[in-house]
Amino acid sequence: MIRGFTGLPDQIVENVFLFIAAISVSILVLITFLMIYFTIRYRRNRNPEPQDIRGNLWLEILWTVIPTLLVLSMFYYGWTGFRTLKKIPEGAFKVKVTARSWSWLFEYENGVKAEELVIPVGKPIHLLLSSQDVIHSFYIPAFRVKQDAVPGMVTPLWFKAKEPGTYDVLCAEYCGQQHAYMLTRVRVISEDEFNQWYEGKGKELRAETSKGLPRGPQLLQEKGCLVCHSLDGTSRIGPTLKGLFGKTVIVLKDGKEQNVQADDAYLKRSLIEPNAEVVKGFPPIMPSQKSLSTDEEIDEIIRYMKELK
Ligand code: CUA
Numbered sequence: 001m002i003r004g005f006t007g008l009p010d011q012i013v014e015n016v017f018l019f020i021a022a023i024s025v026s027i028l029v030l031i032t033f034l035m036i037y038f039t040i041r042y043r044r045n046r047n048p049e050p051q052d053i054r055g056n057l058w059l060e061i062l063w064t065v066i067p068t069l070l071v072l073s074m075f076y077y078g079w080t081g082f083r084t085l086k087k088i089p090e091g092a093f094k095v096k097v098t099a100r101s102w103s104w105l106f107e108y109e110n111g112v113k114a115e116e117l118v119i120p121v122g123k124p125i126h127l128l129l130s131s132q133d134v135i136h137s138f139y140i141p142a143f144r145v146k147q148d149a150v151p152g153m154v155t156p157l158w159f160k161a162k163e164p165g166t167y168d169v170l171c172a173e174y175c176g177q178q179h180a181y182m183l184t185r186v187r188v189i190s191e192d193e194f195n196q197w198y199e200g201k202g203k204e205l206r207a208e209t210s211k212g213l214p215r216g217p218q219l220l221q222e223k224g225c226l227v228c229h230s231l232d233g234t235s236r237i238g239p240t241l242k243g244l245f246g247k248t249v250i251v252l253k254d255g256k257e258q259n260v261q262a263d264d265a266y267l268k269r270s271l272i273e274p275n276a277e278v279v280k281g282f283p284p285i286m287p288s289q290k291s292l293s294t295d296e297e298i299d300e301i302i303r304y305m306k307e308l309k
Contacts, residue, residue: 009159012081013144020074027070085145088158092126093119099129099136099149100287102178103224104169112201113222117186120194121164127157133287137173140186146172161188176285177237178227216304219297223289231308238286239279245306251277267302 007015095117096107106114119125129138129149139146143159161167171182189197208215220226220241228237239249247262257280260266269276271293274286289298 007084008162009085010142010144012084016074016077016081019077023070023074085158086156088126088156089124092124092158094126094128095119097127097129097138097149098132099138099171099175099182100132100224101134101136101176101227101285102171102182103227104138104171104182104184105222105224108198108201110198110202111205112198114201115221116184117169118194118197119161119186119188120191121161121188123191124158124160129155129157132292134175135173136171136175136182139170139172140167141170142167142186148173161186164188164190177283215300216307219293219301220304223293223297223301225301228286235282238282241305242308244308250280252280253277264302267305268298271298271301 094109097117098105098107103115104117106117108114127138127147129147130153131149131151133151135151136149137146138149138157140159143161145157145159147155147157149155165188167186167188169184169186171179173179175182220229220231225241230236230240231242233240233242244262245267248259249262249266251258251260253276258277260277266277270286271289273290274288275284278284293301
């Protein structure tokens with residue numbers, strides 16, 4: 001019995017890729033060679049009278065059976081490889097990945113949230129992908145893994161890093177204006193370093209929660225607000241948050257321009273129903289925070305926005 005390709009996702013993908021590439025190149029060489037050979041061998045001045053050649057049972061059997069076997073072998077290796085890619089090893093380390101326009105959020109089982117994926121070397125990692133808005137695609141070229149993050153469902157993905165280092169993460173599904181900038185990194189560190197980082201971050205988080213420390217900056221980062229809203233006065237996809245509180249802004253409401261005072265109530269409306277009144281000159285694309293943030297988080301964000309003078 002022929003064995004399918006097994007091993008780590010990156011090895012499987014590489015083996016299948018090389019297998020298919022080797023077959024394709026052999027066929028290319030064979031066909032090119034025969035084409036040139038036949039052109040010379042059966043040229044007109046050697047064969048002035050064309051012959052009508054018909055039927056050769058063995059030839060027909062051969063050129064049916066060989067390509068069929070080749071294509072089936074590609075399917076077989078692709079399929080067994082795919083099954084291994086989809087089979088999450090037991091005890092794999094779980095991390096929740098949330099995609100949103102246009103950033104990634106990683107959540108660990110101890111509640112720690114991070115902007116880049118920090119993982120221990122040599123351990124299988126089980127990612128649970130989902131999206132808050134449109135379809136994104138989580139792609140780590142170095143580990144040969146790519147998987148769609150789809151709103152309303154959780155898709156699994158696993159891989160294992162053999163070497164410590166920093167690897168790029170891309171979004172591989174066109175998801176709007178800032179798609180090309182939806183980048184982050186995987187930081188692979190030794191198991192000891194990782195445990196330290198993980199425990200340390202966990203402690204930090206507990207300390208912050210128990211003390212009720214100001215969490216405004218962190219919330220803006222975690223919720224992905226800063227992808228579109230700057231804190232330094234520059235306009236991005238959305239208006240800057242700097243000095244917004246108390247200002248008069250021109251908004252479009254039901255297609256008409258209106259002047260609105262940016263007070264508490266306005267900020268709250270903008271977070272919960274962002275597209276009811278859109279600041280003039282900006283696209284109506286902000287997701288409502290109604291289901292994405294708790295009431296306390298919204299209050300905390302507003303409290304922080306008032307400080308941004
Ligand atoms: Cu997210 Cu492209």
